[in-house]
Amino acid sequence: MDRDSGIERCGGSGRIIGRLGVFKMGRTLLDKVWEAHAVRELPNGQTQLFIGLHLVHEVTSPQAFQMLRERGLNVRYPDRTFATVDHIIPTDGAERPFADGMAEQMFVAIEDNLAGTGIPFFTRSGGRQGIVHVIGPELGLTQPGMTIACGDSHTSTHGAFGSIAFGIGTSQVRDVLATQTMAVGKPRCRRITVDGKLAAGVYAKDVILAIIGKLGVQGGAGYAYEYAGEVFDGMTMDERMTVCNMSIEGGARVGYVNPDATTYAYIAGREYAPAGNDLVKAGAWWGAMASDENAVYDDETALEGDLIPPMVTWGINPGQVVGVDSRIPSPADVHGPERQSIQEALDHMQLRAGGSITGIPIDVAFVGSCTNSRISDLREAARIVEGRRVPKKIKALAVPGSQRVKAEAEAEGLHEIFRSAGFEWREAGCSMCLAMNPDKLVSDQVCASSSNRNFKGRQGSPFGRTLLMSPAMVAAAAVAGEVVDVRSMIPVSG
Amino acid sequence: MTKEGIICSVTGTGIPVRGNDIDTDRIIPARYLREITFENLGPHAFEDDRKQLDGRHPFDDQRFSGGRVLVVNRNFGSGSSREHAPQALMRHGISAIVGESFAEIFLGNCTVIGIPCLTLPSELVESLQSLVEEAPETELSIDVSTGAISTGQATYQAEIPESIQQAFTTGAWDALATLLEADHEINDMHDGLPYFSGWKNH
Numbered sequence: 001m002d003r004d005s006g007i008e009r010c011g012g013s014g015r016i017i018g019r020l021g022v023f024k025m026g027r028t029l030l031d032k033v034w035e036a037h038a039v040r041e042l043p044n045g046q047t048q049l050f051i052g053l054h055l056v057h058e059v060t061s062p063q064a065f066q067m068l069r070e071r072g073l074n075v076r077y078p079d080r081t082f083a084t085v086d087h088i089i090p091t092d093g094a095e096r097p098f099a100d101g102m103a104e105q106m107f108v109a110i111e112d113n114l115a116g117t118g119i120p121f122f123t124r125s126g127g128r129q130g131i132v133h134v135i136g137p138e139l140g141l142t143q144p145g146m147t148i149a150c151g152d153s154h155t156s157t158h159g160a161f162g163s164i165a166f167g168i169g170t171s172q173v174r175d176v177l178a179t180q181t182m183a184v185g186k187p188r189c190r191r192i193t194v195d196g197k198l199a200a201g202v203y204a205k206d207v208i209l210a211i212i213g214k215l216g217v218q219g220g221a222g223y224a225y226e227y228a229g230e231v232f233d234g235m236t237m238d239e240r241m242t243v244c245n246m247s248i249e250g251g252a253r254v255g256y257v258n259p260d261a262t263t264y265a266y267i268a269g270r271e272y273a274p275a276g277n278d279l280v281k282a283g284a285w286w287g288a289m290a291s292d293e294n295a296v297y298d299d300e301t302a303l304e305g306d307l308i309p310p311m312v313t314w315g316i317n318p319g320q321v322v323g324v325d326s327r328i329p330s331p332a333d334v335h336g337p338e339r340q341s342i343q344e345a346l347d348h349m350q351l352r353a354g355g356s357i358t359g360i361p362i363d364v365a366f367v368g369s370c371t372n373s374r375i376s377d378l379r380e381a382a383r384i385v386e387g388r389r390v391p392k393k394i395k396a397l398a399v400p401g402s403q404r405v406k407a408e409a410e411a412e413g414l415h416e417i418f419r420s421a422g423f424e425w426r427e428a429g430c431s432m433c434l435a436m437n438p439d440k441l442v443s444d445q446v447c448a449s450s451s452n453r454n455f456k457g458r459q460g461s462p463f464g465r466t467l468l469m470s471p472a473m474v475a476a477a478a479v480a481g482e483v484v485d486v487r488s489m490i491p492v493s494g
Numbered sequence: 495m496t497k498e499g500i501i502c503s504v505t506g507t508g509i510p511v512r513g514n515d516i517d518t519d520r521i522i523p524a525r526y527l528r529e530i531t532f533e534n535l536g537p538h539a540f541e542d543d544r545k546q547l548d549g550r551h552p553f554d555d556q557r558f559s560g561g562r563v564l565v566v567n568r569n570f571g572s573g574s575s576r577e578h579a580p581q582a583l584m585r586h587g588i589s590a591i592v593g594e595s596f597a598e599i600f601l602g603n604c605t606v607i608g609i610p611c612l613t614l615p616s617e618l619v620e621s622l623q624s625l626v627e628e629a630p631e632t633e634l635s636i637d638v639s640t641g642a643i644s645t646g647q648a649t650y651q652a653e654i655p656e657s658i659q660q661a662f663t664t665g666a667w668d669a670l671a672t673l674l675e676a677d678h679e680i681n682d683m684h685d686g687l688p689y690f691s692g693w694k695n696h
Binding site for chain 2: 036037039040042043044045046048050052059060062063066071076077080087088100102103105106109143145146151152153155167168169170171172174175178179180181182183184185217218221222248249251253274278281282285316317319337340341344434435436453455456457458460462463
């Protein structure tokens, strides 16, 4: 409690004591979810936080299960833990055993680790496999007001539903398996308001890239991001997931959108969603978890939606990003360590300071990843490539985020549109986002990518070059053979 | 130091790795995550950066060989939540990291495996990096309980968040034992949450 101002910021009972008496200060969704899941305060000031939903995949879990065995511990609530395989899985339809012996070994390890635990395991044979951040929402597992953890930094995706969702390391995966809790400090809360209306050809991906461009890749450290305003209110759940997914690229471990009618409509009817009278009760609880109108934030910032153009990264982190109609920055424009960062990025990307973003030739186009592999992403990309043709020298991949997304896309004929345009149509998986499977860049190829990270080496070649952009922009680059402004290719009728 | 796990100090020579926003893909490229243990990660730390620098990376520089204190710049460890990144550094021999700032998940992962991360303002980081480059044999002595880094000649006053400092000085940085203590409270929480109890009481 700050005695001078009379403001108490901790958890649930914040209030302002003023001359007019005592009135209750509003709370954020973060405050409410935290309070509902706080098992206890730990001696070091962190919270022992209960985790309502734990998602597990093959990369970050084997050592955690091993640690449990070494300590003689069991999985505490197997019914609150769900597993799939996404990172290592080949997307070319290869059957097991995989050609990559290490990938096969990891698959065997997760099968062995899950055997007898009662943890549901979504694999291809069951038809519900996919990228963990695509299938959680798709199956109705992800719900408002929950705490969610997964050994994967893009767990922030699930915040789109008004949950507080953390990416965690393997030791914390162990902690959650063993206790369904983890030790974590409560983040501060920054509200990012984007009002107005996005122009045609501007997507959720552009909004989050613009936010990271403004606040920087470390701007969110120590914060949860609450995305608010007309632009997020008007977004579909797929779009909100794209935004929340990249919170971590802005340094914020957690990002969320308050739940609303769009959220409830998405969840209703899904496999693990409450139904009937339970859904009514759930809806009331979810609604009560949303931030109060008079909630108090530790920080606030705003962007104007109308002014956001299609965004493209030019460097080696997602904050090195400009509008497609802007110029690549020059080290001479800045001072201090920033200058070195720009130079390092330009050297790696083999780009010229002050050059234009449009016209950069590409070698590979990738539509996919936990950021942009949902049905609406595939529809937007297909809309651009329909009736056009990818030049022969370009490798273009369309990789659905889950088996269900793939089936839905195929029912709409999207796979035929992609194939006719010269794209490869793949099985669900993480694919070329991170090069843990056969889909990789080689040498210094340039990839127009709908994924989330343009780090050096991220897509599998130490010299590979990644340009992050929306799926529609990737599609446009694929057919043009170079980066172009997708707004010039959008059908006027919309 | 009676209790197991207590880390009050780290002493050793330094390794300066310069650059802002060095992400976890650079610390350990994803292809080395195709493993079911952490044991083999050490030799692959910074592998792609080292290849690109063709022997000139500090991890390949004989002057810094055996260094235990990594000295880095801003936003070190950004990106992925892979614990493989601090595990690779630890298995290479790193016992503490000093830098201008750290990405949040990386910092947490370092803490739970027993690597203290301390922060200094950028000009002091630069100064420490230069000192290590000029006199690589310098022993850095880190007092985790106060944040003081002594070089013999000078003392750098670094910061470490109180909760993390306490975790090291009480030996509680591996949280699992503490978490397990709250057995009843965990049960109560489980039974009370509406989405576990089938919305019965709501």
